[in-house]
Amino acid sequence: MNFANNINRINLSCYALYVFYALLTLTILGYGVYFLQNFGFEYIEIGMAIGISALISSIVQPLIGRFADIKHYSWKSILIILSIIMFLASLGLFFAPKFLFIYLFCLMVIVLGCMYPFLNNTVFYYEHHGVKTNYGVSRGFGSLSYMIFAALVGLILVGSNIMIINVFSLVASVSMILIVVFLPYYGYSIDESVKDKSKSFKNNVLFKYPVFTLAFISVSFFMIFHQVFMCYMINIFTNVGGNIADVSFANSLGALLELPAMFLFAHILKKVSLRNLIILASVLYVVRSLVILTAQNPLGIYISLILHMFTFAIIIPASVHLTDEIISEEDKNEGQAFMGSTLTIGIIFANLIGGNILQLYDVNLLLVVLVILTVIGCIFAFATLKFDK
Structure with a gap:
């Protein structure tokens, strides 16, 4: 079937989904501590709330993916449901008493994590149905949007009511609902006659795909590194004479x-194989951590940041592509959910x-x-080379 007429609309919709997801991420995680602190919550309460929510999200993500694969629910249905829950929780913050306020915020953190793998599935779904999409560009729009929104929201917050942050969450969740609703859906990809009738919750992707399991463990360690560096960047900078301006x-x-x-990323893949890209990023992660360890001044930390474009910016799209490549169609939701949970595991x-x-x-x-x-992380990345595709 030729879907050429829909290509531009589908790609623009995918870009827009990542844009609004970036806005949700910024308002919930980027400004979450500041938001809750203004409502009288202590740092220890906020830390516990976000940490426990991230833990729950990391568990729930693969369970939803597994459920979707077994029951053959589409990424579209799941994303709509999650976006509606996000909208209702965000709306509830305007009216909730303090004891309920923190629980609604925790729900938003959990749902935010669960959305991510299904965004990734959206892009690859269309690619498998003859629509030329580009995950790297979609994810790139997310990063670009996060940077722009961070500056804009920061300016708007000056002199504004703190609930303006939640207004952005409402706008983002409503926008995602509308985008997903109007995206075309071409049906489930698996022929009914070849579905695995023995699929169950006990038979998950970590046992079925050794390469994926090794890659999942490897990426998890890299995401822990990433989150430690991001969360405690101020400590790392002050240790070498830097300050908050450096952060x-x-x-x-x-x-x-x-x-x-x-x-x-799509052009890079034409020149370098996916597996070699992951190995290269893994080695450079080690180099980057050594640069941070031996830095004597803020310049050393900035030099390590240059490697960010060859480590985090490579490993994120590469891991998503690898999951799509090695996981069978009937397990893709669960596979992407597990790989998406590495970001949450990093936070925990x-x-x-x-x-x-x-x-x-x-x-x-x-x-x-x-x-x-x-x-x-690098050792587990090299261990994937023991297995063929």
Whole structure:
């Protein structure tokens, strides 16, 4: 079937989904602590709420993916349901008493994590149905939007009511509902006659696909590294004489450096194989952690950030492409859900590891742990080479 007439609309819709998802991520996670603090919640309450929500999300993501694969629910149905839940929770924040307020916010954190793998599935679904899409460009629009929204929301917040943050969440969730509703759906991809009738919740992708399992573990360690670095960047900078201004600039620089690799990823894949890209990014993660460890001044940290475009900006689209490549059609929702949960796993362990080390020891030990995390991730990445496609 020829869907050429829909190509531009579908691609623009996919880009828009990542744009509004970036806005949700910014308002919920980027400004979450600031938002809750203004309603009288203590740092320890906020940290526990976000940490537990991230843990629940990391568990729920693959369960939803597995359920969708077994019951043959489409990514479209799941995304609409999740977006509606996000909208209702966000709307409820305008009226909720304080004891319920934190629970609604936690629900938004959980739903945010669960949305991500189904966004990825959206792009690849159309590619498998003859519509030329580009995951790297879609994800790149998300990174670009996050950077722009961060600046705009920061300016708007000056002199505005704190609930303006939640207004952005409402706008983003409504926009995602409308976009998904009007996206075309061409039916489930698996022929009824060849469906695996023995599929069950016990038979998940981690047991069926050894390469995927190794890649999942590898990416999880890299995401822990990423989240530790992002969460405790101020400690890392002050350790070498930097300050909060360095953190602000580094955040903007990191988002900017993601763009070239994300937008050009499809072209890069034509020159370098997917597996080699993952190995290259893994090795450079180790190099990056060593640069951070040996940095003597803020310039050293900035130099390590340059490698962000060859590590995080490569491993994210590469892991999603790898999942799509090696996971069978009937398991794709669950596969992408597991790979998407690595970001949430990173948040959980970053808070556990970073918080405890800084509380009991110092930032120098934390930098050593960053090296250990990347070395373990690199070892598991190389282990995938033992298996053929």
